[in-house]
Amino acid sequence: MKKEKALYREFLKSKNLKLTKPRLIILEAVFKNNEHFNVDDLYEQIKRNHQNVSRATIYRTIPLLVESGLISQSLRCESKDIYEHTYGHENHLHFICSNCGKIIESGFNEVEGLIEQLANKENFKIQEYNLGARGLCKNCRE
Amino acid sequence: MKKEKALYREFLKSKNLKLTKPRLIILEAVFKNNEHFNVDDLYEQIKRNHQNVSRATIYRTIPLLVESGLISQSLRCESKDIYEHTYGHENHLHFICSNCGKIIESGFNEVEGLIEQLANKENFKIQEYNLGARGLCKNCRE
DNA sequence: TTGCTTTTGAGATTCATTCTCAATAAATAC
DNA sequence: GTATTTATTGAGAATGAATCTCAAAAGCAA
Ligand SMILES: [Mn+2]
Ligand SMILES: [Mn+2]
Ligand SMILES: [Zn+2]
Ligand SMILES: [Zn+2]
Secondary structure (H helix, E strand, O other), X not given: OHHHHHHHHHHHHHOOXXXXXXXXXXXHHHHHHOOEEOHHHHHXXXXXXXXXXXXXXXXXXXXXXXXXXXXXXXXXXXXXXXXXXXXXXXXXXXXXXXXXXXXXXXXXXXXXXXXXXXXXXXXXXXXXXXXEEEEEOOHHHO | OHHHHHHHHHXXXXXXXXXXXXXXXXXXXXXXXXXXXOHHHHHHHHHHOOOOOOHHHHHHHHHHHHHOOOEEEEEEEOOEEEEEEOOOOOOOEEEEEOOOOOEEEEOOXXXXXXXXXXXHHHOOEEEEEEEEEEEEOOHHHO
């Protein structure tokens, strides 16, 4: 959380953006306890913490966090975009249970190399991964 | 297109669903020339062909095509769901250029094995793949 | 054809996300 | 600290993809 804040500060400065109170509240909420979260999760979490930031500001701030490399949009669930920390979190893929909604992370090491190799072959510069599959989790298979 | 239609027919019958004219028109549009398409693409294509099906019906029919295994939702672009044939089309991943929107397909063989292995490890039954990355294509990297 | 069930089209509705704009806060210089 | 400048915020309006409603139409079986 030290390094994240420093990176963010630096990123904002490099873009001539201001380090405002709402932006800090959001950063802290993101790195406090969330693994996978959507905008509403953040909004509720911030409210539970007796702070206040408008939904509009959260929507506006997320692209900044993404661009700074601290988080990334990793999947979609119930027609909502879902984000997660990227900083200090290796690339991986998500198995999403289409029955119970459970999200399983897998392939923390294996995936990156292969995908990158394929991208290189196409001369493609990857900015954000989006790796997943829908299906049935262990429990929901019966 | 022979086999696809037969499969579809069978699928519908097995579900006690009727083989209607709109459902056929949509099936034909999907398998005529589309690689990646969204609902609007289909709608326009059908109109260009001097036929007519409502958007609502297209939205209602797509899940049937997905369930029958003929198509699958492979990615999202410009906040629209994008589909593609699955029938006779091996799993692969998509590199999407965030600058020009180009979609590059890659990894027809390499990916599947790895992902399946990882899924097995988790006892997860894959129904639909969603593999890709956003970034810059060859041209847009300058 | 009749009778029964499913499907369709058109428009209304939902809901995540984006936009607008007047009021406010950050940064910088003095 | 104050003043100036510029970016940011919150609230609500707007957008737009996807879903829903319901009366009219079509498929199907006999
Ligand atoms: Mn994850
Ligand atoms: Mn494809
Ligand atoms: Zn499950
Ligand atoms: Zn490009």
